[in-house]
Amino acid sequence: MTQRFAICNARLIDPANDIDTIGGVLLEDGVIVEAGADLKSASKGVETIDAGGKIVAPGLIDLRVKTGEPGAEHKETLATASVAAAAGGVTSFVVMPDTAPVIDTVALVDFIRRRARDTASVKIYPAGGLTQDLAGAKMTEIGLMKEAGAVLFTNGEQAVENANTMRRAMQYAAGFNALVMSRPDTHSMTTGTMMTHGAFADRLGLKGAPPQAEWIALERDLILAEMTGAHLLVDQISTARSLEIVRVARMQGVNAACTVSAMHIFFNELDVGDYLTYCKVFPPFRDETDRQALVDGIAKGEIDALVSAHDPQPPEDKRLPLAEATYGAAGLETLLSAALSLVHNDEVTLLQALKPLTCGPADLIGLPQGRLSPGAPADLVLFDPDTPWACNREDLRSRSKNSPFDGRRLQGRVLRTWVDGVTVFDASAEMAAR
């Protein structure tokens, strides 16, 4: 029996097709049949959901999520992360390979896929390790892991220090059309740092990570991408100059894309303030001009993907002096609101804000979703962009509550999320259940 239903009276935002219109979506068996202004009102004989004029957009796609599965399930599992994701309007995400054990073999790629299929409510795609055990010495079975379903290859937080290892890995990956994601970091300059380098860190007596460490590694990786022809995804640039470096490389024909974390378009170095460990992330929050440049990059479409950089950490790793606390912040449930903050500040349009959250990342890893096109999977999010809310970390669904947004006032909440036409989150049902 076919399952057919429609969502009408919605404001459709579809960056892939450059659509911002009042209309509706018709779905059948988990696939979009039709979307557009013609479907404004309920059609006869079809179950119809009235969106009440709120926004319907493709479900968000997040290219950078960490969970604790396998190895540190007390921080987060694929299942708990998927609950947080669904509540945040995220219908697909990529999990990083830096788990215990590292996702660096076909068997482990398969493990993630099976666990995701059996336990998670949203689509989860594994990223494979670029080097064995992420040790930066020997490359992994990139070809086999790609066949098994790894969507990109990365060394996680640890940049590959040896330039020749990186070169060979990229060269090899290029032959398999595998996307290489690399964290631009010169580790010898940033080890043991707690925030960005500068006058504020000097005053607080904290060891700072200089942005130069990012630029040096970024230049190297772009040069290697040029040399090998690899498709490079730069993981979380954080400064104005990094964006400029990527821009120049692209003009020279380098096949490079870049991501920015949603936290870095919201916070700057001053938010570390009174040694707040929830703001200890890597790359660190930079200065305000850097934040503004990243926002500008989103407006200009230069940021290919906006990521949550979700990195759940329990209190025992965070309720410590800044020097001893671990890096990372939970971000899945605040991703959309952080992006919408730019819309509310009139810095970007809704289409510009949602592009790096939908078709931008989808195209990078070759996913059919992330768009309201006929035939695309019915992964959708219904949200009210204006609802004000105060983020209280205790209310977060993620197993770890280390959110720098704790106590912040945000705008925009997810009302309902569908994956393949099935409701995976419904705010009104949750309210009723309380």
Next chain:
Amino acid sequence: MTAEFTYAFPHRHLLGIQGLNRLDVEQLLDLADTYVDLSRKRVKHADVLSGRTLVNLFFENSTRTQSSFELAGKRLGADVVNMTVQTSSIKKGETLIDTAMTLNAMRPDLLVVRHGASGAVKLLSRKVDGAVVNAGDGAHEHPTQALLDALTMKRRLGDLAGLKVAICGDILHSRVARSNVALLNLLGAQVLLIGPPTLLPKGAAEWGAELFTDMRAGLKDCDVVMMLRLQLERMDGAYLPSTREYFHFYGLDAEKLACAKPGAFVMHPGPMNRGVEIESSIADHVERSLITEQVEMGVAVRMAVLDMLSRNAAERPNGGPDQELDREAPR
């Protein structure tokens, strides 16, 4: 007729010089002055803290600061307990906050805390009911050191406004430098920071100080030369080629001291590395060196700080936090 001016010290803790105003500082220094006199008497006892419990909680080893606080507490009649928490207990899994909560349950009135991480004392202060004194946190602040330095200078030179004070050495890792720059600025002195390029943070220019890598140029016309300890234990990389080269360019000897104002005073927070940052003949110079005097002032200043904070604590009958003091923005 002049109106009588009253001003109550408005802080629950002393976590840093940042956050104090000039009145706070002057009040503390005036009170400390009276405790210098008390400490010079044959019977050095006051009972303003009698019945109060003072815990010295040191996560970093320190002989002089800990004994200075201990003496200060005892001279004021407090019950003093010293706790040195070795880093091994951190390895056992107890976090700073666990330690703080455990101690707090023993209801100390005053907690003097030193910790190797910047911001750690502030973190701890949020979890306890008593008054917290920062006895040094990482490379952040060491407020009682700055206060005792100010008291030493004030007693020798009078008003600090307009004085030129040079702070020389490892500025990057120095909490003493950070607290002193803040305090000297508050009191109107001119501050010069001198150090090798790798130990002189660029951002320090924004603290309200002039920066010099040439010690002789920096010392010109200075009234006071404050030397810092070269914290060898903090060097996690090659900041300096050798102690020999360091002494050649940044060690205080008679020749470099001659660049300062004639009769300029020399200070050092201790413990000294003789022959590394300061020549013995300078350190022991009877007329120029104020180093032992600083130690004496240290006890008096700490008495003043403990006394002042305990007055605020007295207004909290249940020992719970007083919401009117140091109110923090809700987060």
